[in-house]
């Protein structure tokens with residue numbers, strides 16, 4: 001981990017906290033949509049320690065693996081361990097899974113949960129994989145076309161390159177935010193982002209669906 005990644009995470013936490021503060025000055029509740037993966041951990045830890053009226057903040061995920069919340073690779077677990085601690089413990093976390101065996105069975109319950117939240121979100125923070133995916137909009141997802149085009153909030157996703165079934169907020173739902181942020185580290189991801197910016201085939205590099213949001217980019221080497 002580079003020191004600058006830690007600094008970036010702290011700056012990002014300050015920016016997100018400020019956005020929540022601004023929105024909470026004139027809304028009863030505010031919504032923060034975060035991503036999983038390894039990149040956000042220092043950001044979560046920095047944000048967790050910032051004083052805010054967290055009891056008026058809802059936190060949900062851009063996407064989730066269809067696994068038990070106790071599983072190593074559960075994004076909910078990541079958020080509970082690193083964000084919902086300290087001051088942020090008072091936030092209300094809304095998970096994207098149910099006890100159903102498959103995301104296809106749970107998708108409508110998750111959709112109604114998501115739709116009850118305060119939209120537009122204050123901030124949607126996206127990550128990006130080396131294949132240009134964001135949330136669970138993978139280039140090889142069978143449901144990519146659906147997730148990019150549907151008005152539904154949530155889509156169950158099967159992706160040959162990924163070991164688990166997943167559930168993702170749709171592109172339309174992820175677009176419903178006052179601010180969009182892309183948080184990424186490393187030269188390899190910067191190169192993927194540069195390629196994404198130089199073209200327009202969203203199915204090849206799904207991050208392209210968010211480049212015109214506008215998207216604030218938080219990058220460290």
Ligand SMILES: O=C(O)[C@H](O)[C@@H](O)[C@H](O)[C@H](O)COP(=O)(O)O
Pocket residue numbers: 035036037038039040063064075126127128129133134135136
């Ligand atoms: O993993 C997830 O839960 C998210 O679906 C995914 O979109 C993530 O943001 C990117 O894959 C980046 O992941 P890293 O931060 O681990 O590189």
